[in-house]
Amino acid sequence: MLTLDHTIQEALTLLTERNEESAEVVDEEQQTVGMITLAEIRIAIQNGHVLMPLRTFFQQPFLQEFLKEQEPGAFHQLLMSKMFSDMINSLYDGVYITDGHGFTVKVNTAYERITGISSEKVVGLHMRDLEKAGYISKSVSIQVIQEKRALTRMQELANGRKVIVSASPVFGRDQTILYVVSSVRDITELIRLKLENDELKDGQFESGAGSAELDKLPFIAEDEETKQFFALARKVAKTNVTVCLTGESGVGKTMTASYIHRHSSRADHPFIEVNCGALPANLIEAELFGYVGGAFTGALAKGKKGFVEMAHRGTLFLDEIGDMPLELQVKLLKVLDDFSFTPVGSTSARQVDIRVIAATNQPLEELVKKGDFREDLYYRLTVVPMHIPPLRERREEIPLLLSYYMDQFNAMHETAVSLSPEARHFLCEYDWPGNIRELKNAVEYLVVTSDSSTVGVEQLPAKIRRVPSVIRPIVEGRIIPLKEATDMVEKQLIMKAMQLHKTTRKAAEALQVSQSTIVSKMKNRPSFDYNSDQK
Structure with a gap:
């Protein structure tokens, strides 16, 4: 029940909460003064009388006569016209309009779609009330009114979606803000498609699900050479053949390795990246092949799995393979030959099912000539060599x-x-x-x-x-x-x-x-x- 001391806004809130079209209004003696309808409330709000007490409202002999006394400006007339409604309802982005005090005046159907909130629930409400209700995280319209300038901010909605809101003030002749018009763009999908990090920490485990983002990256240009490169990547992904990726630092070798993994039958299993140049020389063997308890001073009593074993049934990506010490290269060769390895401190070999992808920005052929890289390992790694050109040669991307x-x-x-x-x-x-x-x-x-x-x-x-x-x-x-x-x-x-x-x-x-x-x-x-x- 409403009293004469309630405002138009409070009347709208009550009817909205109860999902009713009208409400009884009583005086101080609890005598019925009359009924106020949702349609009347909306007309009053659209004419800028959100905070009007119901006492003032009912002092008018007839609602229409009261409204005729008001002289809305040209912008207000446009705002309330059917043509304007049709125009904003045809937009894909949401439109949200408040008056100069922060009360909601109009929203379009796209806003309702993006937010899941019907116009009936917000029209007439102050933006502070929408914040308190949890509909939005922070009102951009309020900031625009306070700062008297256009602003663009990111908001999180009650339904979990994230939007970019660009709000602009509409000024009157005396430079007071009459309205704030905001466009609302849904960027939830954009955030979901964030680029997977091509600089994973050494040995970081990747389940493979995140790699799906790579399929949506603009990494693949339309030129024929790049198309052929990724056609080859998809082709070798269907096999267990060893691949060696070459190219300058930062060209996308990690992304390519992840792309191959994602398009292979091992996609649902681990993708383990090891930066051979980042591991300390005295620990690289233990990190790569693991160790048994008590294998060396400081070793865990229960031992530890190495990256090779962690990649079981998945893909082991050996980045900067040219930096691997010679004494470990022979052990890696054994893994590639018969898929077996021996942890540090153990006397028994273990079997593993992995696919190996190597990468380097060094000329392995030169390292072989200098004696810094085993020739037999070089041939074993480069069964399918794939060179990634530098970005300056892929300008279309x-x-x-x-x-x-x-x-x-x-x-x-x-x-x-x-x-x-x-x-x-x-x-x-x-x-x-x-x-x-x-x-x-x-x-x-x-x-x-x-x-x-x-x-x-x-x-x-x-x-x-x-x-x-x-x-x-x-x-x-x-x-x-x-x-x-x-x-x-x-x-x-x-x-x-x-x-x-x-x-x-x-x-x-x-x-x-x-x-x-x-x-x-x-x-x-x-x-x-x-x-x-x-x-």
């Missing part, structure tokens, strides 16, 4: 990787940072000597240090902003086609002009061409990814 890691780190750090077309171009043109690892770290640096929502060229590290010399290919003794050289010079001149002048208009003036020419050329180059108007 760079824009995809940039987008992927930007999304990942925005979700991780609860930000909404994007790259300007100019910054993206410089990142795509950089040679990335540290390959994917360097790119990943660079993107995280930009996300966490950016003071604005868009990263500009000036925020890039100096080494990335450096424009490469147009004469470098010739200096290196390589003759290139004239058209390719012309395109190269043209691209780098545009880069330099954009770096210096920041906008396409000023860059065009400096290069003495039209602005449309600059925009057209940037659009025609994938590495520019130019998709906005620059003035």
